[in-house]
Amino acid sequence: MAALQQSPIAFHQTKSPPSNSIFKKTPIRLTFSSSFPSIKLPGKSNRRGGGILGAKMVASAAGSYASAIAEIANSNGTLETTSADVEKIEKLFSEKETYDFFTNPTISLETKREIIDEINKSLNLQTHMANFLNMLVDSKRIELIKDIVKEFEVFYNKMTDTELAVVTSVVQLDSQHLAQIAKGVQRLTGSKNVRIKTVIDPSLVAGFTIRYGNSGSKLIDMSVKKQLEEIATQLDFSDISLAV
Template sequence: MKDSILTAEVLEPYAQALLSLAQSQDLTDRFGEDVGAILASFNDSPDMRDFLASPIVNLDAKRSVLHQVFGEQVHPYMQNFLNLLVDRRRIGFLEGICRQYQTLLRKLKQTVLAEVTSAIDLNDDQKNTIRERVKSMTSANQVDIETRIDPDLIGGVIIKVGSQVIDASLRGQLRRISFRLGSST
């Protein structure tokens, strides 16, 4: 419940405003790349996320760090948007706003997100095969793939698209075999 309120009242309006700006300037793809870079930097550096969310750190320091990290990497409009979030003391919500922007952009482009968990890194051919299978399952125009590594899977993949989960992992197959053997006795 708390997440839905946060999304509706804080994340959604900022993400929608960013998308509106992107559409008016024909920058939806560029902003999508910028948002991806911001999220990647948060994944690489949780300290940066904590720094930006801290109420103790002054606003000038936050603006300075954002400019140093993203200055030339992101579009000037995106840099202005980041400064706006700092000024309005909403920069702590940046990660959520970026994720919400990605969701809105996927809807706009009729793209689905396939969350793929595998035992090892997937090569490009494997990703393309998954992409094509998901396209045929969902009738989407495009498929974005987000990958995670879980060595406990032993082999195979687990693909999650929306609420649908396809477990083609070795661990899942062993679990199903064990369940069948257990229920037949």
């Protein structure tokens, strides 16, 4: 039990969606998916391929931004609150239409700033995080936001000796089961803290999987899907001829 008490678990629970009345002054129609606004607009995102060199440059830039955020948050004692803000931003930009809107070069910076201001109010972001989003929009680097979120998570985990475990299941697991999983991951890794992220995947049929380690390199698969695949492999009927 002592191990559990020193292992904070971050549960991602859906909250009641905020009112979208604050967005009525803009000509853009917003709807809400999960607990964050998604933007319903036509238009293509500005996506450019850069090969291996381009990918390295993106990773380097995202890492620099993420490192700066983590250092600022750590220095002013808001690391945990900043981590919570980053999670909000991650959910927001996981919506394809939201991401496509902000990376669309045909939409003016002024319009994007207006929406960023409304989002900041809606999500109640800290001042330095609100300024950060505006900076990305102004410098036309908002397309890096997903990579920045990933890199920040790496810095946060290192700074707090936290092991991230992604638990994927068919339905949301209850707090008791997630606490048991956190305790098990802590025992396997020796980390001071364990942070749980949950993902819903109906294709697993039943059971769950746990990914942890660097970039989720380690997998514990306790899903029925895996068991069915193993049974299917063992039951090879290819050499059996059926009597007619």
